[in-house]
Amino acid sequence: MISLHDSKRSDGLDAEGAAVSGEWHTAPQPFSILTATWRDVGELRVLEAECFGEDAWPLLDVISVLTIGGIVRLKAVIHERMVGFIAGDPREEDTAWITTLGVRAPYRRLGIATALLAECEKQMRRPVIRLCVRKDNQPALQLYTKAGYRHVSVWWNYYRDGQDAFVLEKKLAEFNS
Ligand SMILES: CC(C)(COP(=O)(O)OP(=O)(O)OC[C@H]1O[C@@H](n2cnc3c(N)ncnc32)[C@H](O)[C@@H]1OP(=O)(O)O)[C@@H](O)C(=O)NCCC(=O)NCCS
Numbered sequence: 001m002i003s004l005h006d007s008k009r010s011d012g013l014d015a016e017g018a019a020v021s022g023e024w025h026t027a028p029q030p031f032s033i034l035t036a037t038w039r040d041v042g043e044l045r046v047l048e049a050e051c052f053g054e055d056a057w058p059l060l061d062v063i064s065v066l067t068i069g070g071i072v073r074l075k076a077v078i079h080e081r082m083v084g085f086i087a088g089d090p091r092e093e094d095t096a097w098i099t100t101l102g103v104r105a106p107y108r109r110l111g112i113a114t115a116l117l118a119e120c121e122k123q124m125r126r127p128v129i130r131l132c133v134r135k136d137n138q139p140a141l142q143l144y145t146k147a148g149y150r151h152v153s154v155w156w157n158y159y160r161d162g163q164d165a166f167v168l169e170k171k172l173a174e175f176n177s
Contacts, residue, residue, distance in 0.1 A: 029078045029079060030078075031076045031077060031078050031083065031084070031107075031110070031112055031115070032076070032077045032078075033074055033075070033076055033077075033115060033116060033119050034074065034075055034077055035073065035074060035075075036066060036073040036074060036075040036082075036085065037066060037073075038063070038066045038067050040066060040075060040082055040085075041059075041062055041063060041066055043075075043081065043082040044062050044065075044066065044075075044082065044085055045059065045062055047082060047083075047084075047085055047102055047104055048062060048085075048100075048102065050102075050104055050105060051102030051103070051104070052102065054160055054161070055159060055160060057100070065087045065099065065100065070089070070090065070091050071087055071088070071089055071099075072086075072087065072088040072089075072090065072120050072123045072124050073085075073086075073087045074086050074087075074116055074119055074120055074123070076103070076107075076112045076115065076116055078107065082104075083103060083104045083106075083107040083112065084101075084102065084103040084104065084107065084112040084113060084116055085100065085101070085102055085116070086098065086100065086101045086113075086116040086117060086119075086120045087099045087100050087101075087120075088120045088121075088123075088124045088129070090124035090125065090126050092126075094126060094127055094128055095126060095127075095128040095129070095130055096121075096124040096126035096128070096129050096130070097129075097130050097131060098117070098120065098129060098130070098131035099131075101113055101116060101117065101131075101140075103116075108139075113143055114143065114146075114147060117143075117144075117147055118147070121170070121172060125175055126172070126175060127171060127172055127175040128169060128170070128171055128172070129149075129169070129170045129172065130152070130167060130168065130169045130170075131144070131149070131167070131168055132155060132158065132165040132166065132167050132168070133165065133166050133168060134159060134163050134164075134165060134166075135154075135163060135164045135165065135166055136163060141166070144168050144170075147170070148170045149168035149169060149170045150168060150169055150170070151166055151167070151168055152167050152168065152169045153166075153167045154166060154167065155167060
């Protein structure tokens with residue numbers, strides 16, 4: 001019989017790939033940032049559900065973000081498993097929108113979201129980046145503030161439960177030519 005501790009993989013996922021909470025029992029692994037593809041649909045659905053609960057995207061939206069042309073889609077990977085995901089839409093001429101960002105629970109506070117955000121901003125190549133975030137999502141608000149985003153407006157009753165969204169914006173000097 002194996003104990004809970006023994007059954008936990010060093011990448012923080014259990015044998016079926018479901019996230020398990022608790023302490024690392026080995027040092028955190030370095031992560032890679034790679035372009036995501038339609039093959040990531042299963043792992044992205046799991047990540048979405050874990051990160052966003054009832055606000056998680058339905059299957060059609062998950063497929064769309066992994067396939068629509070022009071979208072920047074990046075995954076953070078540890079031991080060939082997706083532990084974080086970001087997508088950005090640069091299809092407007094001057095403004096790009098971050099459309100989703102999530103990191104699986106056992107892998108948070110390791111700088112993964114910060115790294116995904118920086119790479120996505122770089123690949124979108126737009127002078128203005130915008131996103132919306134729940135008014136009560138303190139971890140995300142702290143992350144974005146630290147990354148240089150500033151509050152520009154509010155979308156009232158934006159989320160399913162009636163919560164408002166803050167619209168945040170960052171201006172990237174290197175793309176203001
Ligand atoms: C928000 C989220 C993406 C952050 O991912 P992460 O990989 O843990 O973020 P990072 O490690 O890059 O954190 C960068 C900074 O953000 C802030 N931050 C992140 N999580 C925080 C938390 N739980 N509490 C307070 N500040 C937090 C800190 O300032 C942190 O820097 P520090 O660790 O040096 O103090 C992650 O918690 C998540 O996936 N949450 C659920 C989905 C979600 O809310 N997505 C955003 C939707 S807009």
